[in-house]
Amino acid sequence: MNITEHLQRSAALGMGIGMLLLLVLSSWMFRSEELDLGVQQRERSAVLQANALVLAVADTDAVATGARVRLMQQQNPQIESVVIIAGTQMLASTRAEDAAPRQLRREEKPLYDLSNLIRTARETNLGEEVVRKKTIQIDELPKGRLVVTLPYLSGGEYAGILQMQFLVAKAARESGSGYMSVLLLFAALLVGALLRLNAEKRFDPAKLLALAAFLLLALFYQQQGQERLERVMMQDNRAIAAQYLAAAEQYDRLGYLPLRRDVAAANLWDTDHYQRPRGIIAADGSVVAEGEAKQLAQRAGFMRPILWSIDLLAACVLLLFIYGYAARAYAAFRKHLDAYLYVAPAMIGMLVLVFFPFSYGITLAFTDTTLFNESLPFLDRLIGWGNFRTILGDFNIYQETADGFIWNYQNFYWTLMVTIIWTVTNVTVGVTVGFMLAMALNTEGLRGKAIYRVLLILPWAIPNYITALVWRGMFHPQFGVINQVLQMFGMEPVSWFDGVFSSFITGLATNGWLSFPFMMVVILGALQSIPKDMYEAAEVEGASRWQRLRYITLPLLKPTLIPAIVLSVVWTFNMFNIIFLVSGGEPAGANEILVTKAYKIAFEQYQYAYAAAYSTVIFMILLVYGFFQTRITKATESF
């Protein structure tokens, strides 16, 4: 038995690679979480001190404010400096070179702008009755420096900003256990090496055993990691509580203490960046059990799906190996290298330029990003499936009123229906007209073919921005050509954009007109691949023209016609311009299609994430269509 065969029979390779992947991803995940917790702890401690100082100087005069700020800075070595800015004035500063109070200098514009930003944030939160703007700004500077800026209040009113610079050493933490990972990897390899796989059997007990052992090890490792994080968080809470008590005592001693320290009160020092109490540490310095439990649950809830995805990914890798897919894929790659090389250049361009934007869009769909919060960190905006639930779960398709029932044109399913009808009719019109013209122009011995062809591609050649305008003008009820023609023949003029159906017709006519030249050209090209002798042979055998069309032309057109139809379905489904320029979705948005709706949501309502979710739904619909269409057409491939 040589080594390759041996490897195929044992699960060691799969277990090893799968476990390595799992360990690398999970430990990277835990590591970044821990770093994040470290940063948060630093910031939280700084915010605690900043909140305390702001409250301590809230109701004092300028001289006392300056004195208190200086004293606090001197007594706490990690506070490097404190400045208070009001408008264009620097009210107080602990830095000797500042010589406060004084006017701000030109290079200190960022301070002035920051004070305006924080004032606006505070006013916005108060005025809109929802809290959405951070009133505490934190900047990390190099070399462990941290700057906290928050509103400086006087008599309960906004009076400026207070900015503190801290120099905080990184919290010392027990380092993670590296030996555990090595141990687990070893265990996985061992289990893998001991198992003998049976390649023929689908439900081989050895395979199941390998999977079970793998998952067990994985869950064990992740559980350990989770518990470690929880321990860190609980320690951090206690550290903050201790710091709070020490600071409160210090303020008490100096006689600045502005808060009551009974249990019931919320702790106004330990706040989030919106200056809301976190509810984890009470005013008496004790840790609130529910608050902490909530905090832990929140973090765990955030971690869980990510860890599960890692498990799933690693398990898939394991399965690939133990079921031999990996080996087969490798062999196939070696064998068909030529083919892959032919496809690679186009594929790489595609991957970079198409799939990155896709993943960008799809990721966006799982957040609640809008114009107002797009500057927040990504994780703060992540919400999961919410947007999709809102879109797909809205079944308010029609309403019953006194005059019967009214369609709700804003509903997703109405728009989907319109989009499908729009696509089907347009492609049918385009293909039928294109096909008939191509057949006509392919007639042998027809004179003036070149002239017809050139004239007939004009609708495609002229920028559709202007032809759409002309079409829109042609449908004007009073000055439009179409109503004039109707009147020439004694018919009544039609208000084209007033009715759902007639407005739909305007779009259909315009888009049909724009798309037939493309289809005509494609079919003309495809007709060239049909050998003439086939027709001649058929004619000799007495086939009628219909029979020749049905049994020669159509089947032989298929290979080129089907891709053209599939693609034009996709394009028409997302045909933004024509709807937008001709009917504009009139009346009352009844003729919007999904893509124009997505556009409006993104650029008129600024709900970027919701629009991305809409686009993702469009994408999924088309993906399902494309999948089934290619399944069906595969059967018709010529070889």
Add this chain to the structure above:
Amino acid sequence: MAELKTKNHIWLHIGLISFTLLAIYPVLWVLALSFSGQQSVGLIDLPQDPTFLERLRAILPVPEHWSVKNFTEVWTEQQFGRWLWNSVVISLMTTLLGVFLACTAAYAFSRFRFPGRNLSMLAFLVSQMFPGTLMLIPLFIIIVKQLELGNTYIGLVIVYATTSIPFCVWMLKGYFDTIPYDIEESALIDGASRMTIFWRIILPLAKPAIAITALFSFMTAWNEFILASVFMESEANYTAPVGLRFFVGGFSSQWGYFAAGSVIVSLPVVALFLQLQKYLISGLTAGSVK
């Protein structure tokens, strides 16, 4: 077919002429506007209780006064010639790159059976499915921010070529499928390499399909407006569609200039089509090689 030839195709001509007239009617309005020397679309002018003939006269797209002012203004007001040149270069580069990459990929899809083939075919199709409205910012990040290709031809060419490749690949693959395999087989037996077969046999046979994909790639690049205006950072590098859009949008719209510009912009497309259409008529067809 023989009996058709003797009939001189009278009915076919009548049908084609009437359809062509109908089809170019909106185009005639664009022409009328561009030659009117005015900025607003002409309205139908009717006396009270018009007769059939008066209505007919009213709907004929003929400008009141003929003038080439719109054309001269469009050409001289800004560097339209330069922009047209940029468009030509970018579109031709897109066509070459797009068709070349598509040919090789389509050949592999048509002639090789390899694992992942269907998936890759689907991947090309999938790339057309995501609505473009949200693609601007990610494309900006890649092309301008990461690759530093803002304000260059190459940046646009890469984007346009990848946009047109999926259609080209599918179209060409379908066409290659119709070319009988026995031609290649005999060449393979004669000792020709895959490369030689591809260049010497397949590509010449696929001329009609290549002509169509070339036209399509060209049009993709030729009419694109938003990416070109976002990626380019100097007026000298704008393309013709960008230049055209200066006349409309915002508060005021100079539709006369826009129409004249549109006519100018569509001329190269017509010229290209005239060049390419000889491949759509006759030449070597797959069957006649046998």
Add this chain to the structure above:
Amino acid sequence: MKQPLRIILVAGTLLMAGLFTAAQAAELVLWHAYRGAEKSAIEKVAKMYEAKMPGTKVATLAIPYDAYADKITASVPRGKGPDVFIYAQDRLGGWIESGKTVEPVGFFMDEATQKQFLPGMLDAMTYKGTVYGLPLNYKSITLIYNKALVKTPPRTSTELVKLAKSLTHADSGRYGLAYWYTNFYFHAALMNAYGGRVFDKDGKLVLNSKETVASIKQMMKWYKQDGIMPTEPSETLVSSMFNEGKVAMVFNGPWFIGEISPSVDFGLAVLPVIDEAGKKPMRPWLTIEGAYVSASSKQKEAAYDFAKFLASEEAGLVLALEGRQLHTNAAIYKDARVSNDVVLKAFHEQLSSAEPMPNRAEMTMVWSPATTAMNKVVKGNATPEAAIKEASKAVQDSINALRKGR
């Protein structure tokens, strides 16, 4: 086929090389969306600034309006883009809320600069108490009439209707008055006359009010009862009709002047007083373009100084007289060349009853529902009350979705 590929590669390499070797001289980059006379004027002003400040280079870039906002939104927050850009106030709120786009300039602005502007102009550049730009020019609609058809322009709505009725012959497509009345921007002039508002001063939506409803009823009276306006108006329809002498009076803005055919002798007048609204004047919205310093500019002070120059009297005269812009610098209207200019003078007079359009980001959400409401009323599918109520609800929903708490 191999040859072209090589050409592509060579061309690409050359281009790249050219891109990297082109020395980036320290220059100020200005973006705008002008063409024609406005473009020449702004380029001339840039040259004037270069002459005034030796060693400074100003590069201007014109961008088609339809791509302009997208271009700024894509590039500036990613550290690219201009030092100064010119845009109307309608996008300002959105850019400020999303951040990293517009630099606040209140800190730089001295008192003399603040006082140089016409009343209301700086308000449009101020968002939640912070100044973000220097106002450059304003646009509003006014009454434009065909002198061949109208001898003296109407001063009140009663006069307007009487005159317009005498000029309307619907059968042959002739009307007394035309404006894009289904477009909420144009309608706002009537709404403001009645005292209707979109937002109150705290940013609360107050669109659904009896004043707004009354203003729509007034518009419907002109359209239905008096029959003095054509159906399905649009920008192109209004300009075509005016140029062909089919409509005697239009409500339109300075942008329209360039579209008027040379064969039409036109006059301008202040929009009429609405008798039905207690003799209050129509108050159109002002669109005010400002010069903003880009948040990604590397030379913000120099950028501000240039923007300040654009807003100065010296530049204002060039922009007004050659660019045909209504500059915001109050001093230029004392210049004889400006005060004797019929068009500039007329729009300056309209300014006394006009108000800045809101610059809140939420304003963008109003247009589409409001215009849908107007269309529904015009087509008789809804009463003004019901239509406005529905529109107001739609806008409120969008606003709530945007102002989500964290």
